[in-house]
Amino acid sequence: xxxxxxxxxxxxxxxxxxxxxxxxxxxxxxxxxxxxxxxxxxxxxxxxxxxxxxxxxxxxxxxxxxxxxxxxxxxxxxxxxxxxxxxxxxxxxxxxxxxxxxxxxxxxxxxxxxxxxxxxxxxxxxxxxxxxxxxxxxxxxxxxxxxxxxxxxxxxxxxxxxxxxxxxxxxxxxxxxxxxxxxxxxxxxxxxxxxxxxxxxxxxxxxxxxxxxxxxxxxxxxxxxxxxxxxxxxxxxxxxxxxxxxxxxxxxxxxxxxxxxxxxxxxxxxxxxxxxxxxxxxxxxxxxxxxxxxxxxxxxxxxxxxxxxxxx
Amino acid sequence: xxxxxxxxxxxxxxxxxxxxxxxxxxxxxxxxxxxxxxxxxxxxxxxxxxxxxxxxxxxxxxxxxxxxxxxxxxxxxxxxxxxxxxxxxxxxxxxxxxxxxxxxxxxxxxxxxxxxxxxxxxxxxxxxxxxxxxxxxxxxxxxxxxxxxxxxxxxxxxxxxxxxxxxxxxxxxxxxxxxxxxxxxxxxxxxxxxxxxxxxxxxxxxxxxxxxxxxxxxxxxxxxxxxxxxxxxxxxxxxxxxxxxxxxxxxxxxxxxxxxxxxxxxxxxxxxxxxxxxxxxxxxxxxxxxxxxxxxxxxxxxxxxxxxxxxxxxxxxxxxxxxxxxxxxxxxxxxxxxxxxxxxxxxxxxxxxxxxxxxxxxxxxxxxxxxxxxxxxxxxxxxxx
Amino acid sequence: xxxxxxxxxxxxxxxxxxxxxxxxxxxxxxxxxxxxxxxxxxxxxxxxxxxxxxxxxxxxxxxxxxxxxxxxxxxxxxxxxxxxxxxxxxxxxxxxxxxxxxxxxxxxxxxxxxxxxxxxxxxxxxxxxxxxxxxxxxxxxxxxxxxxxxxxxxxxxxxxxxxxxxxxxxxxxxxxxxxxxxxxxxxxxxxxxxxxxxxxxxxxxxxxxxxxxxxxxxxxxxxxxxxxxxxxxxxxxxxxxxxxxxxxxxxxxxxxxxxxxxxxxxxxxxxxx
Numbered sequence: 016x017x018x019x020x021x022x023x024x025x026x027x028x029x030x031x032x033x034x035x036x037x038x039x040x041x042x043x044x045x046x047x048x049x050x051x052x053x054x055x056x057x058x059x060x061x062x063x064x065x066x067x068x069x070x071x072x073x074x075x076x077x078x079x080x081x082x083x084x085x086x087x088x089x090x091x092x093x094x095x096x097x098x099x100x101x102x103x104x105x106x107x108x109x110x111x112x113x114x115x116x117x118x119x120x121x122x123x124x125x126x127x128x129x130x131x132x133x134x135x136x137x138x139x140x141x142x143x144x145x146x147x148x149x150x151x152x153x154x155x156x157x158x159x160x161x162x163x164x165x166x167x168x169x170x171x172x173x174x175x176x177x178x179x180x181x182x183x184x185x186x187x188x189x190x191x192x193x194x195x196x197x198x199x200x201x202x203x204x205x206x207x208x209x210x211x212x213x214x215x216x217x218x219x220x221x222x223x224x225x226x227x228x229x230x231x232x233x234x235x236x237x238x239x240x241x242x243x244x245x246x247x248x249x250x251x252x253x254x255x256x257x258x259x260x261x262x263x264x265x266x267x268x269x270x271x272x273x274x275x276x277x278x279x280x281x282x283x284x285x286x287x288x289x290x291x292x293x294x295x296x297x298x299x300x301x302x303x304x305x306x307x308x309x310x311x312x313x314x315x316x317x318x319x320x321x322x323x324x325x326x327x
Numbered sequence: 328x329x330x331x332x333x334x335x336x337x338x339x340x341x342x343x344x345x346x347x348x349x350x351x352x353x354x355x356x357x358x359x360x361x362x363x364x365x366x367x368x369x370x371x372x373x374x375x376x377x378x379x380x381x382x383x384x385x386x387x388x389x390x391x392x393x394x395x396x397x398x399x400x401x402x403x404x405x406x407x408x409x410x411x412x413x414x415x416x417x418x419x420x421x422x423x424x425x426x427x428x429x430x431x432x433x434x435x436x437x438x439x440x441x442x443x444x445x446x447x448x449x450x451x452x453x454x455x456x457x458x459x460x461x462x463x464x465x466x467x468x469x470x471x472x473x474x475x476x477x478x479x480x481x482x483x484x485x486x487x488x489x490x491x492x493x494x495x496x497x498x499x500x501x502x503x504x505x506x507x508x509x510x511x512x513x514x515x516x517x518x519x520x521x522x523x524x525x526x527x528x529x530x531x532x533x534x535x536x537x538x539x540x541x542x543x544x545x546x547x548x549x550x551x552x553x554x555x556x557x558x559x560x561x562x563x564x565x566x567x568x569x570x571x572x573x574x575x576x577x578x579x580x581x582x583x584x585x586x587x588x589x590x591x592x593x594x595x596x597x598x599x600x601x602x603x604x605x606x607x608x609x610x611x612x613x614x615x616x617x618x619x620x621x622x623x624x625x626x627x628x629x630x631x632x633x634x635x636x637x638x639x640x641x642x643x644x645x646x647x648x649x650x651x652x653x654x655x656x657x658x659x660x661x662x663x664x665x666x667x668x669x670x671x672x673x674x675x676x677x678x679x680x681x682x683x684x685x686x687x688x689x690x691x692x693x694x695x696x697x698x699x700x701x702x703x704x705x706x707x708x709x710x711x712x
Numbered sequence: 713x714x715x716x717x718x719x720x721x722x723x724x725x726x727x728x729x730x731x732x733x734x735x736x737x738x739x740x741x742x743x744x745x746x747x748x749x750x751x752x753x754x755x756x757x758x759x760x761x762x763x764x765x766x767x768x769x770x771x772x773x774x775x776x777x778x779x780x781x782x783x784x785x786x787x788x789x790x791x792x793x794x795x796x797x798x799x800x801x802x803x804x805x806x807x808x809x810x811x812x813x814x815x816x817x818x819x820x821x822x823x824x825x826x827x828x829x830x831x832x833x834x835x836x837x838x839x840x841x842x843x844x845x846x847x848x849x850x851x852x853x854x855x856x857x858x859x860x861x862x863x864x865x866x867x868x869x870x871x872x873x874x875x876x877x878x879x880x881x882x883x884x885x886x887x888x889x890x891x892x893x894x895x896x897x898x899x900x901x902x903x904x905x906x907x908x909x910x911x912x913x914x915x916x917x918x919x920x921x922x923x924x925x926x927x928x929x930x931x932x933x934x935x936x937x938x939x940x941x942x943x944x945x946x947x948x949x950x951x952x953x954x955x956x957x958x959x960x961x962x963x964x965x966x967x968x969x970x971x972x973x974x975x976x977x978x979x980x981x982x983x984x985x
Contacts, residue, residue: 046890047809050801054861055817057798061858062824068835127730135724141731143969147738150968152919154939155957159737161943162950163744169753169950171740178756205734206979213976214984251983262828265921265936269943283830283922290834291926299834307831314826321983322819380881401887413882417900426896427886478886 066307072300079294092301102302104277105285109309112196112281113260117253119200124207125249129241131208132215142212149205153265160198161187161270191271191278198266203259207252214248215241247320254317261310282306329391329404329481329514330356331377336386338372338538346372348538349386354516354531359508362518363525363561364535371486373535374518378407378484390481401427406475407484410491412467414459414474420446421455424473445473448510465496472504476511485517489524501527522562526550534558552691556609556683565614565640567677570649572610577601581689582673585610588647591624596673598687602680611677611685614640614654619661623670625651629663643667738961745954752950767951768959777956780938784960787849787924787934788917791856792910798857799864800906804894806865807872808880818869821862822981829859829922840927849932852924856917864913867978871905872898908974911967915975918964935960 076088096102131142148156165186167173173183186194218241226240264283267273273280273288280288282302290299331354338347347369354360362370375381377388379400387394395403415423421442422429428438446452449469459467468488475483485504489497505528508515519525525532526546534541534549534557542554546562553559559567570587577583581597585608593610595601602608615638617625627645639659643651653669655661678686732739744752746763771777806814836855837846845851875898883897899906921936928937939960942953968975976984 044809044811047805050805054798054802058824065832065835069832072834130727133723135720135727141727144731144735147735147965150965151961152936153921154936155961158942159741163740164737210976210980210984248984251980258826262830269940286830296834303831306828310826310828314823318819318823321981400884407885409878411878413878430887
């Protein structure tokens with residue numbers, strides 16, 4: 016189904032224009048106001064009030080443990096933030112985490128989507144199994160991987176290493192970032208697969224058949240037909256994942272708590288520890304503002320991409 | 328009683344871009360009016376404006392003399408049959424037909440009686456408990472009509488109701504709709520792009536193009552006296568032939584001669600004087616009015632013969648290069664690739680000026696309704712057109 | 713499509729290997745949950761063993777599992793219910809009576825979803841603290857409803873747009889008021905779409921682990937928070953951990969399987985269907 020049309024290709028829709036006053040349509044539209052406004056007002060409060068407060072706090076001296084610290088801080092909180100090596104580490108960690116998971120899930124998801132588009136025995140069940148990790152709550156994923164999978168002694172990986180005669184690896188101690196990346200990729204690869212599979216299936220099969228008649232082999236079919244068709248879906252996957260991956264928290268909270276040292280402290284965890292462990296409201300808010308700016312850069316492109324697709 | 332009047336009705340979705348560009352129209356009680364025109368001409372929009380589903384940007388819509396521009400659709404006393412039928416898929420046939428009455432708070436017994444009555448008229452009695460999904464296209468269409476009938480509206484609106492039916496069913500349903508019109512004695516407005524539906528069903532045809540009315544009249548008036556090139560080309564099948572000609576001579580009383588591209592001359596008879604000799608005009612001739620004549624002015628070689636059984640269409644290229652279609656008898660032995668000549672009687676010619684407007688033809692007077700409206704005493708001995 | 717038997721064999725093999733690899737951690741979790749604590753950490757691991765449910769019994773007995781499960785249910789259902797009640801009228805209005813503002817309203821709603829929760833953690837935490845909403849179900853229900861509101865509105869909007877407009881117009885001709893339209897026509901006809909929307913919202917609420925970890929501790933803590941408590945070293949009991957996790961994951965996994973197709977639409981705001 017492709018009910019959503021490209022907005023550029025549509026003549027402007029009839030109802031997009033203000034109807035004359037006193038007319039039925041205008042009356043109807045006015046009658047619609049009470050239906051829309053509760054959602055709009057609540058979302059407005061939800062999106063503005065905390066945002067303004069974060070901004071305000073980020074310019075304040077404010078520590079929950081020390082009520083004597085008060086007053087306008089100017090850009091001290093930001094100054095403190097950017098001179099703190101932890102902040103830069105967390106920024107790098109955030110980007111490494113987001114970038115690695117994106118690379119793994121998008122490439123893997125595309126290949127798997129093509130695989131699961133092929134007919135094979137028991138495809139429906141195999142697909143259901145493959146997308147299951149996405150529905151596992153983050154704390155559970157983190158704990159399964161930390162204990163049942165990657166535990167140096169009792170985990171499956173440790174046992175396999177042992178069986179192969181290798182020295183078992185303490186993953187979270189020696190490769191903490193990679194361990195987190197593995198967990199998060201395991202959660203998000205099914206998401207990419209699910210979305211891209213849906214997109215692959217919307218590809219008109221006669222296009223592939225036409226390409227075959229034109230003499231394209233399987234690899235050429237993939238690069239010249241399938242991949243261009245997936246372009247938009249891939250960009251949507253990248254953007255949505257980015258939004259969520261920028262705020263990865265539970266997986267780190269449960270497995271490494273940002274450590275060892277600050278090896279796995281991303282921006283989200285840094286803000287959390289500033290706010291709820293050190294009770295430095297001002298400093299945490301400054302970090303929050305940075306996170307918001309980062310997310311907004313991505314959001315700008317995402318909203319534009321989806322807006323293009325929206326037909327009203 | 329239901330009369331309907333449109334006074335300078337306009338519709339624009341965007342400032343400066345009008346879809347309906349000022350329409351004046353009167354629809355008499357119990358009249359069957361067909362809006363016809365090519366797709367995008369505004370006919371469906373006009374119908375939806377009458378229904379109240381689209382706003383009227385400017386002008387007035389009067390039903391029985393009352394301005395109803397801002398009256399809610401359900402309170403205008405209209406019922407509409409949608410192109411897609413728009414049946415409620417989750418309700419039975421009976422519930423579909425009774426929904427409006429239920430909303431209006433009509434008691435269950437009365438509702439049932441009315442639904443049964445409509446079902447009887449439409450031969451749907453044995454399907455009342457079915458869902459639309461379990462019905463054939465023709466049956467769905469009848470349910471859609473039944474839903475309209477049950478409300479006993481003043482005016483029925485039909486939006487291309489036959490376009491989703493196959494050819495055989497379409498013919499049959501056309502007859503049924505006419506029977507229904509007789510039986511219900513209601514005013515009906517019917518939208519179609521199919522000129523055959525318009526010709527066969529209408530008391531009055533409204534030809535629309537580009538948001539304006541090209542011509543209003545009875546089917547035969549439109550056929551015999553099209554007001555302009557558009558109507559002439561739109562009404563009638565096969566399509567009217569159009570040939571560029573120049574005036575050769577005229578007697579000032581409507582008789583004259585025009586010259587084809589190859590110089591051959593055609594005698595014409597109009598209801599008004601021809602313009603000065605040398606004026607370029609368009610000659611319109613219906614294919615069914617042409618006949619073989621070894622001395623006829625239309626000389627050309629046939630390049631295609633279409634045999635439809637009952638009649639034969641020969642496509643000619645005239646010696647002047649113009650294309651001409653001649654309709655003859657089904658058993659006509661004519662073959663392509665031979666030179667043939669045909670002629671037309673002078674009073675069967677149509678002439679159009681450079682502005683596309685028709686010259687008046689002989690015998691053209693304002694037309695009374697072509698056939699008695701249902702419920703009126705039939706006029707005896709009216710020759711059928 | 714015809715394809716060679718060899719190719720089919722290879723894709724079948726590959727498809728199943730990938731599926732099993734991705735599913736393995738879940739499979740292993742379920743398996744471990746039926747072991748004894750000792751069996752859970754035996755090397756080499758037991759694959760064939762006598763299943764016991766002691767781990768499940770202990771999870772309930774020691775840590776009152778049902779309390780957290782009930783919190784999860786109340787908060788997820790509550791959040792979903794509130795979001796749906798707010799969204800159905802809004803999506804109806806925007807889908808069937810759009811004005812020139814509708815497009816920007818929808819995109820703006822979407823953009824609120826882009827606000828990273830961590831960016832507003834501080835003010836929300838402080839607001840909750842002053843209004844005594846910390847560790848309360850109501851507080852979390854409110855957050856979840858607002859968090860999912862844009863997705864729910866969008867998803868309903870796309871489902872409503874697919875409903876033939878002329879059925880509603882027929883309803884209007886038949887004299888249906890807005891209320892009648894929604895109750896007699898829209899709701900029955902878009903029930904599958906509304907169900908999958910509610911399901912997506914339930915899944916997202918159930919698995920949410922940022923706000924629940926930061927705003928609840930015990931009395932209102934849902935399963936995400938409860939499971940996180942196993943991360944402490946003294947909670948290193950594989951069987952109990954697995955049992956608690958299995959219980960927490962199972963219902964939502966089933967929901968996810970049921971609605972996987974429709975979820976795509978909600979998760980991508982209708983950009984991929």
